[in-house]
Amino acid sequence: FSDWDDIPPSSALEVISEEEAVQIIAEPLLPIRSSTLRDYVDHSETLTKLVHLGVDLSQVEKRQKAGQLLLTLDFEKDVKKILLFLKDVGVEDNQLGPFLTKNPYILGEDLEALETRVAYLKSKKFGKSEIAQMLLQCPVAGLSIFEVRHLRKRFSHQLVLRTKDLVIRLPRLLTGKIEPVKENLQVCQIELGFQRNEIQQIVCKTPKILTASKKRLKQTFDYLHNIMGISHHMLTCFPQVFNSKLLRIRERHMFLAFLGRAQYDPAQPSYISLDQLVSLPDEVFCTEIAKASMEDFENFLKTL
Numbered sequence: 001f002s003d004w005d006d007i008p009p010s011s012a013l014e015v016i017s018e019e020e021a022v023q024i025i026a027e028p029l030l031p032i033r034s035s036t037l038r039d040y041v042d043h044s045e046t047l048t049k050l051v052h053l054g055v056d057l058s059q060v061e062k063r064q065k066a067g068q069l070l071l072t073l074d075f076e077k078d079v080k081k082i083l084l085f086l087k088d089v090g091v092e093d094n095q096l097g098p099f100l101t102k103n104p105y106i107l108g109e110d111l112e113a114l115e116t117r118v119a120y121l122k123s124k125k126f127g128k129s130e131i132a133q134m135l136l137q138c139p140v141a142g143l144s145i146f147e148v149r150h151l152r153k154r155f156s157h158q159l160v161l162r163t164k165d166l167v168i169r170l171p172r173l174l175t176g177k178i179e180p181v182k183e184n185l186q187v188c189q190i191e192l193g194f195q196r197n198e199i200q201q202i203v204c205k206t207p208k209i210l211t212a213s214k215k216r217l218k219q220t221f222d223y224l225h226n227i228m229g230i231s232h233h234m235l236t237c238f239p240q241v242f243n244s245k246l247l248r249i250r251e252r253h254m255f256l257a258f259l260g261r262a263q264y265d266p267a268q269p270s271y272i273s274l275d276q277l278v279s280l281p282d283e284v285f286c287t288e289i290a291k292a293s294m295e296d297f298e299n300f301l302k303t304l
Contacts, residue, residue, distance in 0.1 A: 037061050037070070046075040053083075054097020055104075066104045073107055082107050085114060090132030099136060137169075170207035181210045184217065192221050194232055202239040209242050220246050228253055230264055230274065238274035252277055252285060255300050259290055 037057040041047045047070060051057065061067040073079055083096065086106075091099060100107065106114075121131050188194045188209070194202065202209060209217065220242055224230045235241065241249070256262040256272065263270045264277075276289055286297050 037067050040071060046070060046073050046079055049075050056101045059101050060104050069108050070104060079107055081111050085111060089118060090128045095136060184210050184214060187214050187217060191218060198232060198236045201236050206239040206242060217242060223250060228264060241274045241278055244278040249278060251301060255297055256290060258300060259292060261290060
Protein backbone atom coordinates (compact mmCIF):
# COMPACT_ATOMS: atom_id res chain seq x y z
CA PHE A 1 0.00 0.00 0.00
CA SER A 2 3.00 2.35 0.47
CA ASP A 3 3.32 2.71 -3.30
CA TRP A 4 -0.11 4.41 -3.41
CA ASP A 5 1.36 7.49 -1.78
CA ASP A 6 3.25 8.17 -5.01
CA ILE A 7 0.09 8.19 -7.13
CA PRO A 8 -0.86 11.79 -8.02
CA PRO A 9 -4.44 12.90 -7.24
CA SER A 10 -6.97 12.41 -9.99
CA SER A 11 -7.58 15.37 -12.25
CA ALA A 12 -11.06 16.91 -12.33
CA LEU A 13 -10.91 16.40 -16.11
CA GLU A 14 -9.89 12.76 -15.95
CA VAL A 15 -12.29 10.41 -17.71
CA ILE A 16 -13.73 7.74 -15.36
CA SER A 17 -15.94 4.76 -16.01
CA GLU A 18 -19.70 4.73 -15.24
CA GLU A 19 -19.06 2.15 -12.54
CA GLU A 20 -16.62 4.50 -10.77
CA ALA A 21 -18.98 7.47 -11.17
CA VAL A 22 -21.84 5.65 -9.41
CA GLN A 23 -19.61 5.11 -6.38
CA ILE A 24 -18.97 8.84 -5.91
CA ILE A 25 -21.18 10.23 -3.14
CA ALA A 26 -21.69 13.96 -3.34
CA GLU A 27 -22.45 16.05 -0.24
CA PRO A 28 -25.94 17.63 -0.40
CA LEU A 29 -25.79 21.29 -1.26
CA LEU A 30 -26.85 23.88 1.32
CA PRO A 31 -29.93 25.70 0.04
CA ILE A 32 -29.04 29.24 -1.01
CA ARG A 33 -32.53 30.47 -0.17
CA SER A 34 -35.47 28.76 1.43
CA SER A 35 -38.73 29.71 3.10
CA THR A 36 -38.59 26.84 5.57
CA LEU A 37 -36.05 25.73 8.17
CA ARG A 38 -36.67 22.08 7.27
CA ASP A 39 -34.42 22.49 4.24
CA TYR A 40 -31.50 23.31 6.55
CA VAL A 41 -31.92 20.60 9.19
CA ASP A 42 -29.62 18.09 7.44
CA HIS A 43 -26.88 20.74 7.26
CA SER A 44 -27.16 22.17 10.79
CA GLU A 45 -26.22 20.38 14.00
CA THR A 46 -28.05 23.10 15.93
CA LEU A 47 -31.35 22.59 14.11
CA THR A 48 -31.03 18.82 14.27
CA LYS A 49 -30.53 18.79 18.04
CA LEU A 50 -33.29 21.35 18.61
CA VAL A 51 -35.69 19.13 16.67
CA HIS A 52 -34.65 16.19 18.87
CA LEU A 53 -35.49 18.35 21.90
CA GLY A 54 -38.98 18.83 20.53
CA VAL A 55 -38.69 22.31 19.02
CA ASP A 56 -41.30 22.88 16.29
CA LEU A 57 -39.37 24.63 13.53
CA SER A 58 -42.55 25.29 11.55
CA GLN A 59 -43.70 27.55 14.41
CA VAL A 60 -40.27 29.09 15.01
CA GLU A 61 -39.94 30.28 11.42
CA LYS A 62 -43.16 32.29 11.78
CA ARG A 63 -41.42 34.54 14.30
CA GLN A 64 -39.56 37.51 12.92
CA LYS A 65 -35.87 36.75 12.29
CA ALA A 66 -36.01 33.69 14.59
CA GLY A 67 -35.00 31.33 11.79
CA GLN A 68 -32.02 33.47 10.85
CA LEU A 69 -30.95 33.53 14.50
CA LEU A 70 -30.97 29.74 14.82
CA LEU A 71 -28.94 29.33 11.62
CA THR A 72 -26.17 31.53 13.04
CA LEU A 73 -25.88 29.69 16.36
CA ASP A 74 -23.37 26.98 17.15
CA PHE A 75 -24.89 24.28 19.36
CA GLU A 76 -21.85 23.60 21.54
CA LYS A 77 -20.77 27.23 21.82
CA ASP A 78 -24.08 29.13 21.95
CA VAL A 79 -27.05 26.85 22.60
CA LYS A 80 -25.80 24.32 25.13
CA LYS A 81 -25.10 26.90 27.86
CA ILE A 82 -28.59 28.38 27.53
CA LEU A 83 -30.15 24.91 27.79
CA LEU A 84 -28.12 24.24 30.95
CA PHE A 85 -29.23 27.62 32.32
CA LEU A 86 -32.91 26.81 31.67
CA LYS A 87 -32.55 23.42 33.36
CA ASP A 88 -30.79 25.04 36.31
CA VAL A 89 -33.63 27.58 36.61
CA GLY A 90 -36.09 24.71 36.84
CA VAL A 91 -37.35 24.03 33.31
CA GLU A 92 -37.82 20.27 32.89
CA ASP A 93 -36.42 18.32 29.93
CA ASN A 94 -39.86 17.74 28.43
CA GLN A 95 -40.63 21.46 28.68
CA LEU A 96 -37.56 22.66 26.75
CA GLY A 97 -38.96 21.96 23.28
CA PRO A 98 -42.31 23.74 23.75
CA PHE A 99 -40.61 26.62 25.56
CA LEU A 100 -37.99 27.21 22.85
CA THR A 101 -40.68 26.92 20.18
CA LYS A 102 -42.40 29.93 21.73
CA ASN A 103 -39.26 31.79 22.75
CA PRO A 104 -36.36 30.92 20.41
CA TYR A 105 -34.84 34.37 20.96
CA ILE A 106 -33.58 33.39 24.40
CA LEU A 107 -30.93 31.27 22.65
CA GLY A 108 -29.32 34.49 21.45
CA GLU A 109 -29.33 36.14 24.88
CA ASP A 110 -26.21 36.87 26.91
CA LEU A 111 -25.92 34.20 29.60
CA GLU A 112 -24.48 36.55 32.20
CA ALA A 113 -27.39 38.98 31.72
CA LEU A 114 -29.92 36.17 32.17
CA GLU A 115 -28.19 35.00 35.35
CA THR A 116 -28.23 38.58 36.71
CA ARG A 117 -31.98 38.82 36.16
CA VAL A 118 -32.60 35.50 37.86
CA ALA A 119 -30.34 36.50 40.76
CA TYR A 120 -32.47 39.62 41.25
CA LEU A 121 -35.66 37.56 41.41
CA LYS A 122 -34.00 35.26 43.94
CA SER A 123 -33.06 38.30 46.02
CA LYS A 124 -36.78 39.11 46.13
CA LYS A 125 -37.38 35.67 47.69
CA PHE A 126 -38.68 33.98 44.54
CA GLY A 127 -37.95 30.25 44.66
CA LYS A 128 -36.60 28.10 41.84
CA SER A 129 -39.98 26.57 41.01
CA GLU A 130 -41.64 30.01 41.08
CA ILE A 131 -39.13 31.47 38.63
CA ALA A 132 -39.57 28.48 36.31
CA GLN A 133 -43.35 28.89 36.51
CA MET A 134 -43.11 32.58 35.61
CA LEU A 135 -40.80 31.81 32.71
CA LEU A 136 -43.04 29.08 31.31
CA GLN A 137 -46.23 31.11 31.70
CA CYS A 138 -44.85 34.07 29.79
CA PRO A 139 -42.57 32.40 27.20
CA VAL A 140 -42.70 35.01 24.44
CA ALA A 141 -41.20 37.64 26.70
CA GLY A 142 -39.98 35.61 29.65
CA LEU A 143 -36.68 36.34 31.33
CA SER A 144 -35.12 37.29 28.01
CA ILE A 145 -36.32 40.90 28.24
CA PHE A 146 -36.34 41.43 32.00
CA GLU A 147 -34.32 44.48 32.91
CA VAL A 148 -33.23 44.87 36.50
CA ARG A 149 -34.00 48.59 36.73
CA HIS A 150 -37.54 47.93 35.48
CA LEU A 151 -37.98 45.10 37.97
CA ARG A 152 -36.98 47.39 40.85
CA LYS A 153 -39.42 50.05 39.67
CA ARG A 154 -42.29 47.60 39.34
CA PHE A 155 -41.71 45.93 42.69
CA SER A 156 -42.01 49.34 44.32
CA HIS A 157 -45.55 49.76 42.92
CA GLN A 158 -47.45 48.66 46.04
CA LEU A 159 -50.91 48.30 44.52
CA VAL A 160 -49.89 46.35 41.42
CA LEU A 161 -47.18 44.12 42.86
CA ARG A 162 -48.46 43.74 46.40
CA THR A 163 -47.56 40.04 46.61
CA LYS A 164 -45.20 37.58 44.95
CA ASP A 165 -48.16 35.38 44.13
CA LEU A 166 -49.58 38.10 41.90
CA VAL A 167 -46.39 38.33 39.83
CA ILE A 168 -46.07 34.57 39.57
CA ARG A 169 -49.63 34.23 38.28
CA LEU A 170 -49.26 37.07 35.77
CA PRO A 171 -45.60 37.43 34.66
CA ARG A 172 -46.66 39.94 31.98
CA LEU A 173 -46.76 42.50 34.79
CA LEU A 174 -42.96 42.36 34.72
CA THR A 175 -42.39 42.19 31.00
CA GLY A 176 -45.10 44.40 29.55
CA LYS A 177 -45.58 48.15 29.72
CA ILE A 178 -46.69 49.51 33.09
CA GLU A 179 -48.83 52.36 31.68
CA PRO A 180 -51.80 50.19 30.56
CA VAL A 181 -51.82 48.58 34.03
CA LYS A 182 -52.04 51.98 35.70
CA GLU A 183 -54.79 53.00 33.27
CA ASN A 184 -56.84 49.91 34.15
CA LEU A 185 -56.47 50.69 37.84
CA GLN A 186 -57.76 54.21 37.19
CA VAL A 187 -60.67 52.85 35.16
CA CYS A 188 -61.64 50.54 38.04
CA GLN A 189 -61.50 53.36 40.57
CA ILE A 190 -62.76 56.41 38.66
CA GLU A 191 -65.06 55.04 35.95
CA LEU A 192 -66.34 51.83 37.54
CA GLY A 193 -66.50 53.21 41.07
CA PHE A 194 -64.63 50.54 43.02
CA GLN A 195 -62.93 51.50 46.28
CA ARG A 196 -59.17 51.07 46.64
CA ASN A 197 -59.51 48.09 48.99
CA GLU A 198 -62.00 46.48 46.58
CA ILE A 199 -59.58 46.93 43.68
CA GLN A 200 -56.81 45.24 45.67
CA GLN A 201 -59.09 42.27 46.36
CA ILE A 202 -60.12 42.07 42.70
CA VAL A 203 -56.52 42.24 41.48
CA CYS A 204 -55.34 39.56 43.92
CA LYS A 205 -58.14 37.21 42.84
CA THR A 206 -58.05 38.04 39.12
CA PRO A 207 -54.68 39.55 38.05
CA LYS A 208 -55.68 39.44 34.37
CA ILE A 209 -57.93 42.42 34.97
CA LEU A 210 -54.78 44.56 35.01
CA THR A 211 -54.00 43.75 31.38
CA ALA A 212 -57.55 43.41 30.07
CA SER A 213 -59.00 45.60 27.33
CA LYS A 214 -60.38 48.76 28.93
CA LYS A 215 -63.29 48.80 26.48
CA ARG A 216 -64.22 45.21 27.28
CA LEU A 217 -63.81 45.83 31.00
CA LYS A 218 -66.22 48.78 30.92
CA GLN A 219 -68.76 47.00 28.72
CA THR A 220 -68.80 43.93 30.99
CA PHE A 221 -69.15 46.05 34.12
CA ASP A 222 -71.95 48.12 32.57
CA TYR A 223 -73.96 45.00 31.76
CA LEU A 224 -73.34 43.30 35.11
CA HIS A 225 -73.96 46.36 37.25
CA ASN A 226 -76.51 48.42 35.32
CA ILE A 227 -78.51 45.70 33.52
CA MET A 228 -78.25 42.74 35.89
CA GLY A 229 -78.10 44.83 39.06
CA ILE A 230 -74.94 43.22 40.49
CA SER A 231 -73.45 45.33 43.29
CA HIS A 232 -69.82 46.40 43.62
CA HIS A 233 -69.53 44.15 46.67
CA MET A 234 -70.69 41.07 44.73
CA LEU A 235 -68.37 41.85 41.84
CA THR A 236 -65.52 42.14 44.33
CA CYS A 237 -66.40 38.69 45.67
CA PHE A 238 -66.58 37.14 42.16
CA PRO A 239 -64.20 39.19 39.94
CA GLN A 240 -63.59 36.09 37.77
CA VAL A 241 -66.74 37.13 35.91
CA PHE A 242 -64.67 39.83 34.16
CA ASN A 243 -62.68 37.06 32.43
CA SER A 244 -65.84 35.72 30.79
CA LYS A 245 -67.14 36.72 27.38
CA LEU A 246 -69.89 39.32 27.55
CA LEU A 247 -71.95 37.35 25.02
CA ARG A 248 -71.94 34.31 27.31
CA ILE A 249 -73.05 36.43 30.28
CA ARG A 250 -75.76 38.15 28.26
CA GLU A 251 -77.20 34.95 26.74
CA ARG A 252 -77.37 33.11 30.05
CA HIS A 253 -78.79 36.07 31.97
CA MET A 254 -81.49 36.66 29.36
CA PHE A 255 -82.44 32.98 29.41
CA LEU A 256 -82.70 33.03 33.20
CA ALA A 257 -84.73 36.23 33.07
CA PHE A 258 -87.05 34.62 30.51
CA LEU A 259 -87.57 31.70 32.91
CA GLY A 260 -87.98 34.01 35.91
CA ARG A 261 -84.86 32.60 37.57
CA ALA A 262 -82.44 35.56 37.27
CA GLN A 263 -81.85 35.90 41.01
CA TYR A 264 -78.38 37.12 42.03
CA ASP A 265 -79.10 38.27 45.61
CA PRO A 266 -77.64 35.75 48.10
CA ALA A 267 -80.24 36.80 50.66
CA GLN A 268 -83.05 35.59 48.41
CA PRO A 269 -84.17 32.00 47.64
CA SER A 270 -83.06 30.41 44.34
CA TYR A 271 -79.85 32.48 44.49
CA ILE A 272 -77.49 32.02 41.52
CA SER A 273 -73.86 32.97 42.04
CA LEU A 274 -71.86 34.70 39.31
CA ASP A 275 -69.47 31.77 39.35
CA GLN A 276 -72.31 29.38 38.52
CA LEU A 277 -73.57 31.75 35.86
CA VAL A 278 -70.36 31.84 33.82
CA SER A 279 -68.18 28.83 34.65
CA LEU A 280 -70.47 25.83 34.21
CA PRO A 281 -70.71 24.00 30.85
CA ASP A 282 -73.93 24.66 28.92
CA GLU A 283 -75.41 21.26 29.74
CA VAL A 284 -74.82 21.66 33.48
CA PHE A 285 -75.98 25.28 33.43
CA CYS A 286 -79.25 24.28 31.77
CA THR A 287 -80.09 21.28 33.96
CA GLU A 288 -78.83 22.46 37.35
CA ILE A 289 -79.19 26.27 37.21
CA ALA A 290 -81.87 27.06 34.64
CA LYS A 291 -83.80 23.84 35.34
CA ALA A 292 -84.35 23.47 31.61
CA SER A 293 -83.08 21.36 28.71
CA MET A 294 -80.32 22.18 26.24
CA GLU A 295 -82.96 22.19 23.52
CA ASP A 296 -84.90 24.87 25.41
CA PHE A 297 -81.75 26.99 25.68
CA GLU A 298 -80.82 26.56 22.00
CA ASN A 299 -84.36 27.43 20.87
CA PHE A 300 -84.27 30.54 23.06
CA LEU A 301 -80.97 31.70 21.58
CA LYS A 302 -82.50 31.51 18.11
CA THR A 303 -85.02 34.17 19.13
CA LEU A 304 -82.33 36.71 20.06
